[in-house]
Amino acid sequence: MNLLLLLIVPLIAAIGIMLSPRVSAVRQISLAASLVQLMLVGWLLFQMLNSRSVSAQPLYFEQVYQWFPSWNIQFHIGVDGIAISMMILTALVVLAGVLVSWQESILPKEFFFLLMFLSLGAYGFFMARDIFTLFFFLELAVIPKFLLIGIWGSGQKQYSAMKLALMLMAGSALVFVGLTGIYLEAHSFDLTVLSATHFPVAFQYLFYPLLFVGFGIFAALFPFHTWVPDGHASAPTAASMFLAGISMKLGGYGCLRVASFLMPDAAIHYAPVIIILSTCAILYGAFVTLMQSDLKYMNAYSSVSHCGFVMLGIGVFNTTSVYGAILQMISHGLMTALFFAAIGMIYYRTHTRKIPELGGLLAKLPFISTVFVIAGLCSLGLPGLSGFVAEMTVFVGSWENKSLWVRLATILSCASIVVTAVYILRASGKVIMGPIRETFVNLSDAVWYEKMAAIFLLAGIFVMGIAPFLLQYIIGNEAAAIVKQGTQVLINK
Amino acid sequence: MLVYEWLILKQEIFLSFLIVGILLLWLFRDISNETWIRIMNIFLFINILIGFTGFHYGKLFGDTFQSSPLILFEKVLLSFALWLISLFSYDWLRKMKNLPEFYLLLLTSLLGMYIMLSASNLLLFYLGLEMSTLPLAGAANFEFNSKKSSESAMKLVLSSAFSSAILLMGISWLYGMMGSLDYAVISTQIGHSPLAVLAFLFILSGFAFKISAVPFHLWTADVYQGAPVAVTAFLSVVSKSAVIMVMIPFLYQTFEEKIDVWYPALIMLALASVLVANLFAVQQINIKRLLAFSSIAQVGFLLIGLSAHTQTGATSVLFFLIIYLFSNLAAFGVVSVFSSEYGKEEIQQLSGLYSTHPFLSWVLALSLFSLAGIPPTAGFFGKFFLLLSGANKGNYWVIAIAAINMVISLYYYLRVVKTIFMNHPVSPMENKPLAFPVRLALVICLLGILVVGFLGGFYEHIFQLLNGIN
Numbered sequence: 001m002n003l004l005l006l007l008i009v010p011l012i013a014a015i016g017i018m019l020s021p022r023v024s025a026v027r028q029i030s031l032a033a034s035l036v037q038l039m040l041v042g043w044l045l046f047q048m049l050n051s052r053s054v055s056a057q058p059l060y061f062e063q064v065y066q067w068f069p070s071w072n073i074q075f076h077i078g079v080d081g082i083a084i085s086m087m088i089l090t091a092l093v094v095l096a097g098v099l100v101s102w103q104e105s106i107l108p109k110e111f112f113f114l115l116m117f118l119s120l121g122a123y124g125f126f127m128a129r130d131i132f133t134l135f136f137f138l139e140l141a142v143i144p145k146f147l148l149i150g151i152w153g154s155g156q157k158q159y160s161a162m163k164l165a166l167m168l169m170a171g172s173a174l175v176f177v178g179l180t181g182i183y184l185e186a187h188s189f190d191l192t193v194l195s196a197t198h199f200p201v202a203f204q205y206l207f208y209p210l211l212f213v214g215f216g217i218f219a220a221l222f223p224f225h226t227w228v229p230d231g232h233a234s235a236p237t238a239a240s241m242f243l244a245g246i247s248m249k250l251g252g253y254g255c256l257r258v259a260s261f262l263m264p265d266a267a268i269h270y271a272p273v274i275i276i277l278s279t280c281a282i283l284y285g286a287f288v289t290l291m292q293s294d295l296k297y298m299n300a301y302s303s304v305s306h307c308g309f310v311m312l313g314i315g316v317f318n319t320t321s322v323y324g325a326i327l328q329m330i331s332h333g334l335m336t337a338l339f340f341a342a343i344g345m346i347y348y349r350t351h352t353r354k355i356p357e358l359g360g361l362l363a364k365l366p367f368i369s370t371v372f373v374i375a376g377l378c379s380l381g382l383p384g385l386s387g388f389v390a391e392m393t394v395f396v397g398s399w400e401n402k403s404l405w406v407r408l409a410t411i412l413s414c415a416s417i418v419v420t421a422v423y424i425l426r427a428s429g430k431v432i433m434g435p436i437r438e439t440f441v442n443l444s445d446a447v448w449y450e451k452m453a454a455i456f457l458l459a460g461i462f463v464m465g466i467a468p469f470l471l472q473y474i475i476g477n478e479a480a481a482i483v484k485q486g487t488q489v490l491i492n493k
Numbered sequence: 494m495l496v497y498e499w500l501i502l503k504q505e506i507f508l509s510f511l512i513v514g515i516l517l518l519w520l521f522r523d524i525s526n527e528t529w530i531r532i533m534n535i536f537l538f539i540n541i542l543i544g545f546t547g548f549h550y551g552k553l554f555g556d557t558f559q560s561s562p563l564i565l566f567e568k569v570l571l572s573f574a575l576w577l578i579s580l581f582s583y584d585w586l587r588k589m590k591n592l593p594e595f596y597l598l599l600l601t602s603l604l605g606m607y608i609m610l611s612a613s614n615l616l617l618f619y620l621g622l623e624m625s626t627l628p629l630a631g632a633a634n635f636e637f638n639s640k641k642s643s644e645s646a647m648k649l650v651l652s653s654a655f656s657s658a659i660l661l662m663g664i665s666w667l668y669g670m671m672g673s674l675d676y677a678v679i680s681t682q683i684g685h686s687p688l689a690v691l692a693f694l695f696i697l698s699g700f701a702f703k704i705s706a707v708p709f710h711l712w713t714a715d716v717y718q719g720a721p722v723a724v725t726a727f728l729s730v731v732s733k734s735a736v737i738m739v740m741i742p743f744l745y746q747t748f749e750e751k752i753d754v755w756y757p758a759l760i761m762l763a764l765a766s767v768l769v770a771n772l773f774a775v776q777q778i779n780i781k782r783l784l785a786f787s788s789i790a791q792v793g794f795l796l797i798g799l800s801a802h803t804q805t806g807a808t809s810v811l812f813f814l815i816i817y818l819f820s821n822l823a824a825f826g827v828v829s830v831f832s833s834e835y836g837k838e839e840i841q842q843l844s845g846l847y848s849t850h851p852f853l854s855w856v857l858a859l860s861l862f863s864l865a866g867i868p869p870t871a872g873f874f875g876k877f878f879l880l881l882s883g884a885n886k887g888n889y890w891v892i893a894i895a896a897i898n899m900v901i902s903l904y905y906y907l908r909v910v911k912t913i914f915m916n917h918p919v920s921p922m923e924n925k926p927l928a929f930p931v932r933l934a935l936v937i938c939l940l941g942i943l944v945v946g947f948l949g950g951f952y953e954h955i956f957q958l959l960n961g962i963n
Contacts, residue, residue, distance in 0.1 A: 067949040070805055070956045071878070132877075140868045146907065150915045158915055162907060169903050173896035176877075180884045180892050 003061045003077050003127050006044075006087070009036055010120040017113045030098045030112040037119070038091040045084050045474070058481070059129065059192070067132075072188050076130040081475040082326055083126045086253060089333045090126065092460050093245040094119040097238035099453035100341050103348075104152070104236075111152060114144040115238060122246045131179055131258055132189040138218075138250060139172050145231075145243065152236040160227075160234035167217060167227040174214030175254070181207040182262070194262050201265050208266030211259040212274070218251025220307045222281035232300035237344025240296065244303045245337035249329045252310040256322065260314055261482050267317050272405065274315030275398075279409040281308035286419035295343045295353045298427060299336060302379060305416060306332045312413060313394045316406060321397025323479040327471060328394055331378070331386035331464060338457040339375040342368055345450050346431070349443045355427055360436030364443045369432045371446075371454045376424040378461055381417050386464035391417070501551035501560035504568055505611075507543055508604045511536055512597060519593045526592050530583060533596050534930060537576040544569035556675070557614035563958045564610050567738045567811075574731045574818050575603055580934035581826035582723035585833040595635060598628040599727060606735040615664050615674035618739070622660070622703070625735065626653045629728060633720040645719025649728075652702065652712035660699025666692035676747040683750055693751050697758060700743075703736045704792050707765040714773075717785035722832050725781060726825035729788045734814045737795055741807050744799065745963040752802060759800040764894055766793030771901040780828055780840050783905060784821070787864055790902055791817055797895055798879035802963055806885070808956045809878035816863065816875040819941030823860035826935050827853050835922055840909055845918030852927075854913045856935050861906040863942045866899055871946030878952075 013033030017026050048060045062078035079087070097115060104111050117140070124137035142165055150161035183189060186197045199207075217224040228248075232240050260267040285305025292298040306328070313325025345368045346361065347353050362369040378385040381392075398410045446454070464471060499506075515533075518524070524532075549562045579586075579596075586592055605624025612618035630653070634646035668674055670689060671682050683689050698709060705713040717725045744755055767790050774786035795817075798810045830853060831837045847854040863872035876899065884892045927935075945951065 068878075068952055069949070070808065070953060071881070073949075135877075136868050136873065139873065142867050143862055146910070147914060150911060158911055161915075162904070162911065165907055166900060166904055169900045170897075173900050176880070176896050177889060177893050180881055181889060183881060184884060184887065 003044075003063060003079065006037065006040055006123045006127065007120060009033055009040065010116045010123070014113050014116040014120070017109060017116065020109070023108050026109050026112050027098075027102060030116065031095075033116060034091065034095040034098050034119070037123075038088075038095055041084070041087045041091045044079065045088065048079070048081070048084060049474075056477070062129070072190075073132045074130055074190060075133055076190055076192075077127045077133070078129045079127050081478040082253075082257075085326070085330055085471060085475050086126045086249060087123060089249070089330050089460075090119060090122045090246050092456050093241055093333060093337045094122075096337060096341060096453040096457050097241045099449045099456075100241070100344055101236070101238040102449040104238075106152060111148070111236075111238075114148050115242070118144045118148075118239075118242055118246075122242075122250065125250050126253065129191045130189045131182070131191060131194070134254070134258070135172070135175060135179060138175070138254065139169075141247060141250075142168060142172075145239070145247070148239040149231060149235045152239070153234040154236070155234045156230065157234045160230040164227045164231035167224070171214045171217030171224070171251075174210045174217070175258075176214075178207050178211035178214060178259075181210070191257070191262075197262075199263055204263040204266035205269060208259055208263045208270060211263075212255055212270070215251045215254035215259060216311065219248050219255060219310060220251070220281065220304045221311055222277045222284060222304070222308065225281060225285070225304045225307075228304050229297055229300040232303065232340075233294060233296040237340055237347075240300075240340040240344070241337040244300070244340060245333040248303065248307055249333055252307070252314065252325065252329050255311070255314050256325065256482065260317060264317075267314075271315050271317060274311060275406060275409050278308045278311035278315055279412050281305065281311065282413045282416045283419075286416040286423075289423045290419060292423075293355050295346070295355060295358075295427065295431070296340070298355075298423065299339045299343060302420065302423070303332070303336050305420070306336070306379070309391055309394045309413070312398060312409070316398040316401050317483060318397055318400055319480045319483045320400055321394055322483050323472075323476060324390060324393030324395075324397045326475055326479055327386075327390035327464075327468070330471070331390035331461070334457050334460040334464070335375055335378040335385075335387055338371060338454065338461065339379065341450075341453055341457065342372040342375055345446060346372070350440060355430050358431040358437075359440075360432075360434045361440065361443075362432045363436045364440060365445050367446045367451060367454070371458070373428050373432060374458065374461070376428050378465070380420045380424045384462075384465050386461045389465055389468040497548070498551055498553065500548040501553065502558075503546065503548060504540065504543055504565075504572075505604060505607050507540060508600055508607065511540070512600050512604070515593050515597055515600075526587050526589065529592050529596075530579070530586055530930070534576065534579055537572065537579055541569055541572045541576060544572065552613075554617075556677075557617045558608075558611050559613045560611055566955075566958055567610055567735075568607055570815060570818065571603060571606055571731055571735055574734070574822065575599060575727070577822050577826075577934045577937065578723050578726050578731075580930040581822070581829055582721075582726075582833075583928045583930040585721065585723060585829060588833070589635070590637075595632060595723075598632040598635075602626070602628040602632070602727070603731070606731070609735060609739055613676045615667070615676075615679075619657075619661065619664060622736075623657060625732065626657070626703075629724065629732065632724045632727070633716065635721050635724065639719070641719035642721065643719075645716045648712050649716045649720075652716075656699050656702030656709070659695050659702070663692045663695030663697075663699065666695070676742075680747045680749060683748065685750075690751070690754055693748060693754060694758070697755060700736060700740055701762055704733050704740075705789055706762040706792050706796060707769040707789065710766070710770070710789050713789060714782050714785045717788075718779055718781045722781070722825055722829040725785075726822060726829070729784065729825070730818050730821050733788070733792065734818065737792075737799070737810065737814060740799065741810060741959075741962065745802060745807065749963065756800055756802070759796050760888070760891060763793045763796035763800065764891065766790060766796065767895060767898045768793075771898050771905075774905045775901065777905070778840055779838055780843070780909065781838055783840065783909070784824060784828070787902065787905070788821065790898070791821075791864065793898075794876060794879050794895065797883035797891060801882040801885050803882060803885060804956065804959055804962055805878075806882040807959045807962045808952065809875070809882045811955050811959065812952055813875035813879050816871040816942075816945055819938045819945065820860045820863035820870070820872055823856050823935060823938035823942060824864070826931070826938060827857040827860070830927065830931060834925060840912055842919065843909070843912050844916035846913045846922075848918060849922050849924050852935075856939055858910045858913060859939065859942050861909055865903045865906040867903070869946075870942050871944070872942075874946035 059078040065075040121140035128134035146165040289301040313321040378387040609621030630650040636642040701709040770789035777783040863870035866876035
């Protein structure tokens with residue numbers, strides 16, 4: 001299959017949305033485009049698995065086009081299991097996002113246009129095999145994010161939009177300096193070429209932090225996570241889903257694919273720092289979440305905590321932990337998107353997100369309440385749901401590291417699950433259970449598009465939770481290859 | 494001498510005839526403003542086309558005047574920019590008395606730039622430079638009723654006279670040392686005497702004045718704010734581009750031997766420009782002043798790329814100039830519509846623009862994003878290559894400072910975008926339909942902003958043009 005299709009579909013959809021005269025056409029185009037994307041990604045997965053059973057390759061559906069020959073820059077795309085699984089996540093979240101915003105009444109045309117543009121950036125990012133292209137798609141999201149939060153958001157939306165745009169731009173600036181270093185060292189941006197290059201250790205020590213922190217800002221690396229709560233809380237539902245579900249994963253993916261993959265020596269050298277920072281994020285995020293009374297802030301801080309697990313997995317950098325980090329990216333993407341969707345549905349009906357002002361919704365909103373509880377249970381790591389699989393793998397991976405400090409960090413991180421349980425159960429109890437408030441007596445439950453959105457995400461969560469071996473089959477080897485590449489370099493030295 | 498050898502002067506000849514033709518027509522015919530503008534737009538377009546008629550190589554006048562595909566390309570770019578300016582200033586020009594004078598002044602300035610680009614002798618270069626600067630003072634004073642306009646013209650005259658004097662001082666010292674002003678002679682004989690270094694620094698500061706690099710920038714903001722938008726656009730895009738285009742062979746070939754002087758000087762100018770301009774731009778409330786400081790910052794980025802001293806460096810500079818042309822002209826085009834139609838030049842007055850003028854809002858927003866260097870606009874590619882080539886000597890700290898400044902600059906561009914899209918309208922503006930030339934100019938700029946960056950082949954074309962630059 002031609003990978004360019006995945007870029008062309010959102011592009012055509014975006015243009016179609018801009019040209020379409022009616023709001024209903026705008027919605028239909030967006031829905032059709034995101035459905036087509038989901039099918040394309042599914043077909044991609046199917047084809048990859050087919051061709052892999054014949055002979056395993058490092059990269060599938062590879063395409064190379066000359067772009068700026070005098071710089072040796074190619075438009076190089078291709079996917080492996082990790083990229084495909086991230087794309088499935090993207091397709092699911094975007095589809096759910098479109099469905100959830102079905103009734104968007106303020107400037108609907110622009111809203112869906114920007115949403116399509118965001119998804120274009122994410123697909124491009126995951127399929128890029130040239131870090132110039134990757135960087136291009138990483139920054140592509142700045143404009144849509146800024147406008148989506150600033151125009152359609154709530155609360156301090158302008159402040160949040162500005163903060164998010166500037167902090168992410170600062171991350172990009174760090175990444176850019178790192179890319180410059182890589183280019184001047186290897187005279188190429190191509191990941192395939194770069195992975196065969198061994199960078200001098202002193203060089204790695206200098207540039208690894210730039211790249212890691214740069215991508216880390218996107219992935220809410222402590223202490224650069226401050227854009228997360230404001231950005232997520234102010235954004236409209238679909239944008240929150242995208243930000244937490246996909247955008248933060250761009251950072252994790254970049255840390256793994258660019259920083260740690262290319263500079264394994266430095267990854268091992270800086271591992272203690274990363275592990276300490278991610279443990280801080282996990283604990284800090286969990287405890288701050290306890291204090292929140294706004295549902296969106298609660299989920300945003302809990303995202304900081306959960307993304308800490310991703311960074312922990314990357315920091316420990318062994319086969320199991322990296323595999324766990326990828327699982328956690330997917331799991332958190334699905335879970336947090338579902339949570340934001342549920343919060344959005346509640347907010348749409350009750351016009352409040354404050355936990356003390358809500359109560360007894362189960363009686364009137366059984367579907368939404370169930371979704372809310374499932375998302376919460378997934379967040380606290382209930383077995384059978386995706387959160388358990390991912391977090392467990394990260395813990396097992398980091399326990400494999402026999403250093404006392406890493407084990408201590410692992411224990412502390414594990415302990416955060418208890419805190420998670422406290423805030424999730426408390427919030428569910430207050431919002432869902434108990435006597436219903438008088439003002440909420442006339443509420444009506446989810447309609448078809450909201451149900452569809454939730455069902456798509458729930459399907460992902462359940463499949464991953466019940467049959468994790470499927471993902472093991474898709475990404476297990478690739479995760480191992482990333483780490484093996486690193487350790488081989490170390491042995492060769 | 495054969496006739497066709499003179500054909501390398503085709504653009505200069507055409508412009509001269511055009512200038513004389515305007516004068517004669519103005520004397521003998523009473524033509525309405527609309528017709529004038531229509532005629533001039535057609536002729537300016539023909540002027541672009543003439544650049545594509547061949548006759549690339551040649552030298553004239555005792556080798557003081559030269560032409561090459563590169564020079565021809567640069568001249569076409571400048572003509573193109575003037576055509577766009579003439580198109581988007583339609584509303585403003587229509588209301589002007591003495592309209593032909595405006596074209597006379599700008600065309601004379603353009604002719605000066607042609608000569609400056611083609612010169613291979615410092616004397617001819619100086620002639621071209623003066624010819625390109627002085628008419629602009631007249632043009633800056635074009636709004637006779639506005640005091641600010643006169644003030645801006647006065648400041649432009651004084652500062653450019655001052656910078657020309659410095660430049661001329663440097664040139665005369667060089668002549669005293671070598672007895673020749675030919676670039677070829679200078680490049681081989683300049684030597685390492687302290688006087689030569691001083692003379693070169695004088696010339697370099699003359700250049701820095703013209704492109705308004707910090708600390709030679711003090712005139713810029715006031716002049717930009719006071720002058721009519723069309724003239725500001727010409728000053729910030731065409732004048733600056735012309736001088737930077739001259740600087741490429743000037744530094745890379747003529748004064749190549751002085752690289753140990755100009756390299757640190759360029760880096761210092763660049764970092765000072767980027768930092769100071771950004772810090773000032775953050776506080777501006779007038780959009781023309783904001784664009785003035787932003788253009789100083791852009792010059793800083795250009796100088797970083799220029800310091801690379803490689804073919805890729807020169808290519809990225811020229812590539813960025815093209816992108817800068819589209820982005821800045823788009824921004825000025827929108828500002829021009831507002832200042833002539835509604836008399837609005839403050840950022841705050843653009844509040845809630847999107848609800849009444851969606852097209853103009855998108856053009857302004859995309860042009861600002863392009864200036865900030867955010868994809869999918871062309872500015873991303875331009876900045877990326879500039880900084881990447883500037884890093885080639887391994888001075889990552891320069892790139893790091895530049896990257897930090899990209900974040901700062903994003904702040905003030907985003908502030909404008911925020912005002913347009915997210916603030917509530919202060920006073921509702923009625924939506925007048927745009928005149929056709931204005932719409933054409935804005936659409937061309939928009940296409941340029943969205944498309945040029947992706948054109949790898951175009952980049953390679955420029956790369957080939959610059960073959961043998963160092």
